[in-house]
Amino acid sequence: MNKLEGRYRSLLRMLPEHYRRRWEEDMVSTFMQRMHSEDEDENAYLEMFGRPPAAEVIAVAALAVKLRLGTERRVGRSAVTGDGVRLAVLIWLMITAWGFLGVIVFELSAAGRGSPMGAWRALVAVSAVGAFVALSFDRRSVAKVLAVGAFGGLYLTERIAGFDDPFGFPNWMYVTGLLVTVLMLVALLVAFNKDAPAIGSSKGWLTAFGAAAPLFLVEALLRSTGVLLGRFNLFMLVHAAIVVAGGIMIVMSRLPNTRVPTYQVLALALIAGHNFIVEALALSGWFFRPSTPTTPDMFVGGPPAILVVQTALLAMVFAAAAFQAVRQLREHPVERLQADPV
Amino acid sequence: MPLPEIGIVPVHGSRYNGVLMTEQDFYVLLVLAEGPLHGYGIARKAEKLSEERVRLKVGSLYGLLDRLVAEGLVESDRQEIHNDRARRYYRLTDEGEAALDADVQRQLAKASVAS
Numbered sequence: 281m282n283k284l285e286g287r288y289r290s291l292l293r294m295l296p297e298h299y300r301r302r303w304e305e306d307m308v309s310t311f312m313q314r315m316h317s318e319d320e321d322e323n324a325y326l327e328m329f330g331r332p333p334a335a336e337v338i339a340v341a342a343l344a345v346k347l348r349l350g351t352e353r354r355v356g357r358s359a360v361t362g363d364g365v366r367l368a369v370l371i372w373l374m375i376t377a378w379g380f381l382g383v384i385v386f387e388l389s390a391a392g393r394g395s396p397m398g399a400w401r402a403l404v405a406v407s408a409v410g411a412f413v414a415l416s417f418d419r420r421s422v423a424k425v426l427a428v429g430a431f432g433g434l435y436l437t438e439r440i441a442g443f444d445d446p447f448g449f450p451n452w453m454y455v456t457g458l459l460v461t462v463l464m465l466v467a468l469l470v471a472f473n474k475d476a477p478a479i480g481s482s483k484g485w486l487t488a489f490g491a492a493a494p495l496f497l498v499e500a501l502l503r504s505t506g507v508l509l510g511r512f513n514l515f516m517l518v519h520a521a522i523v524v525a526g527g528i529m530i531v532m533s534r535l536p537n538t539r540v541p542t543y544q545v546l547a548l549a550l551i552a553g554h555n556f557i558v559e560a561l562a563l564s565g566w567f568f569r570p571s572t573p574t575t576p577d578m579f580v581g582g583p584p585a586i587l588v589v590q591t592a593l594l595a596m597v598f599a600a601a602a603f604q605a606v607r608q609l610r611e612h613p614v615e616r617l618q619a620d621p622v
Numbered sequence: 623m624p625l626p627e628i629g630i631v632p633v634h635g636s637r638y639n640g641v642l643m644t645e646q647d648f649y650v651l652l653v654l655a656e657g658p659l660h661g662y663g664i665a666r667k668a669e670k671l672s673e674e675r676v677r678l679k680v681g682s683l684y685g686l687l688d689r690l691v692a693e694g695l696v697e698s699d700r701q702e703i704h705n706d707r708a709r710r711y712y713r714l715t716d717e718g719e720a721a722l723d724a725d726v727q728r729q730l731a732k733a734s735v736a737s
Contacts, residue, residue, distance in 0.1 A: 303684050309707045310661035311680045339681030346685060 282327035285312060291332055294344040296358070298614060311336065345470045357612040364546025364605070365471045370415060370479070371551050372464050373427065374489050375518055377412035380405035380430070381493055382500030389504035397437050404433040416485035420472040427468055431461055450568050453561055460557050519559070519590050522552050526597030533604055542608040549601035556594035563591050643725050646686055649676045651695065651714060651722040658699035658713040661687070687712065695721055 349362030383405035407430035415423035695718035
């Protein structure tokens with residue numbers, strides 16, 4: 281085996297083992313033929329120093345994602361995993377869109393109109409809401425552009441506006457928060473590729489979004505006029521819903537002949553895990569709080585009990601759902617390819 | 623009792639039931655309609671027939687072949703040794719031929735509406 285072949289075989293390790301057993305030799309043979317040149321000197325050089333071209337690397341990486349998320353073939357454990365990730369991304373985007381409704385209201389209110397970046401932030405928020413609406417209509421390319429634009433725009437807004445650690449929190453808190461968002465965006469980009477199954481019920485998703493949207497709008501209005509202050513916010517209801525869903529899952533798993541479908545359990549684990557990290561970061565803000573005049577209200581006066589309870593409950597739901605998801609996923613067969621008839 | 627499905631609809635059965643196939647699928651099936659061929663040959667011929675609109679990377683080609691084999695449209699034909707390497711040939715199945723014919727008819731029907 282020459283070095284080029286070795287490098288290509290290393291690249292193929294991205295693919296699931298069962299897939300490699302069936303296709304690796306064939307792929308290597310085709311790849312080496314593709315790279316073959318009529319010039320013997322060039323061949324010798326390529327075999328020693330050549331590397332798989334970037335386009336081939338991307339193609340193998342894309343195939344690996346499709347196979348692991350079950351979009352290439354709609355069977356087995358990978359298909360269930362893919363459905364779970366897609367459901368989690370949809371829910372995350374819906375919750376995010378609710379939050380951005382508040383940004384739109386604030387930027388349009390008297391309190392927000394003075395801000396030099398207000399119009400830009402409002403545009404970013406509209407993009408985020410648009411991303412959810414587009415995805416619920418299965419316009420996945422539009423949704424991806426809007427979502428990346430919204431979160432990229434949000435990041436740029438903070439950079440341009442000179443967002444420079446106003447509270448003096450440790451840098452790892454901001455990096456972790458950014459990383460969690462980037463991971464969800466990456467999940468959106470890869471799990472909703474063109475071969476992924478269609479989103480069946482646009483009406484259902486929009487109804488769910490519309491049912492809670494007025495509450496978030498009213499909350500934002502009350503906050504922007506100073507009527508509502510303090511630690512209460514509607515995301516606590518979202519967390520409560522996650523905890524209730526976790527409770528239902530546990531009860532159903534204990535009853536005979538009944539349980540929540542695996543992809544929904546996996547989605548619950550992912551959403552609970554995401555929200556747990558976000559809340560744990562907020563809680564870390566209290567523990568690492570700096571003593572400066574800019575310290576936010578919520579970090580003054582003692583550990584916020586509601587935040588501690590929320591974080592603990594989300595951690596429990598995450599642990600229970602992740603355990604149950606792994607258990608149920610093991611019951612789904614890993615796709616076994618038929619023996620090669622040749 | 624399981625919770626109702628809430629939006630993600632799994633696709634069952636062949637994607638070719640009444641749906642136009644992708645350009646890549648079409649050209650791979652078209653190439654194999656002319657006779658059994660190995661992976662490298664399929665990629666080269668698909669490029670040529672499509673006037674280089676379809677350029678199949680190895681990863682894309684085998685993702686596609688894997689799916690076509692799973693859906694029963696393509697099957698392994700034989701294996702040959704070429705430059706000390708095993709080279710597998712693929713051929714179109716009867717279902718593959720029918721799917722290709724159906725797609726050609728659909729494209730012709732669309733073209734006649736447009737003209």
